Amino acid sequence: MFRKVTLAVLSLFIVSVMGWADDVQTGKWKLNPAKSQFKTSTAPKSQVVSIVPDGKDGVKLTIDIVTANGEKSAINYAAQYDGKEYPRTESGAGAVAGQTVTLKHVDARTAERITYLKGKKLVTERWTISSDGKTRTVTQTGSGPDGKPVDNTLVYERQ
Numbered sequence: 714m715f716r717k718v719t720l721a722v723l724s725l726f727i728v729s730v731m732g733w734a735d736d737v738q739t740g741k742w743k744l745n746p747a748k749s750q751f752k753t754s755t756a757p758k759s760q761v762v763s764i765v766p767d768g769k770d771g772v773k774l775t776i777d778i779v780t781a782n783g784e785k786s787a788i789n790y791a792a793q794y795d796g797k798e799y800p801r802t803e804s805g806a807g808a809v810a811g812q813t814v815t816l817k818h819v820d821a822r823t824a825e826r827i828t829y830l831k832g833k834k835l836v837t838e839r840w841t842i843s844s845d846g847k848t849r850t851v852t853q854t855g856s857g858p859d860g861k862p863v864d865n866t867l868v869y870e871r872q
Contacts, residue, residue: 737822737842738772739764742849742869750866755781762849762869767791771816780806792816798829809858828855836863847871 744760758779767773771793778786786805793799798813813829819839826838836855842848849869857863 736764736766736772737846738824738840738849739766741872743872745868745870748868752864753862754865757781758783760867761872768793770794778805790814792826794818794824801828812858830858 740763742762742764744757744762746756749756758781760779761777763775763777764772768791771791773791774789776788778788780786784806786803786807788801788803790799790801792814794816796815796817798815801812801814803809803812809830811830812835815827815829817825819825822842822844824840826840828835828838834855835858836853839852841850841852843850847870849871851867851869853863853865853867855863
């Protein structure tokens with residue numbers, strides 16, 4: 714009996730640790746403009762998001778964008794899922810310096826990112842991974858650095 718209980722507890726522990734180590738957000742994601750809704754901005758020609766684990770409980774994120782008019786831009790940051798602000802850098806078309814981001818887990822398949830400029834909250838993103846792990850949906854709400862409303866839904870496919 715003791716052996717069965719010990720084995721059961723050990724199995725649960727291993728499954729739990731495996732779940733903690735894997736962040737479903739990580740991977741390479743390509744935007745599917747046809748499935749996305751750009752209510753307040755123009756859809757880019759292409760957008761690829763790369764998310765890799767970083768630190769104890771965080772990610773390093775790179776977004777490579779080709780805008781609708783063919784200009785290239787990029788967004789980069791590394792942040793932990795602890796709600797603290799971390800620097801975000803942009804380059805290329807429309808880059809805005811001085812932004813920060815916060816990250817937090819909502820549940821096992823959902824995260825929230827908030828972007829700030831000089832301490833002012835701009836855009837909230839809700840990142841949701843489908844149950845099969847193949848689709849990442851990002852809902853954006855708020856205001857951009859220019860003060861214009863942001864209300865978009867971006868759908869990405871795992872690469």
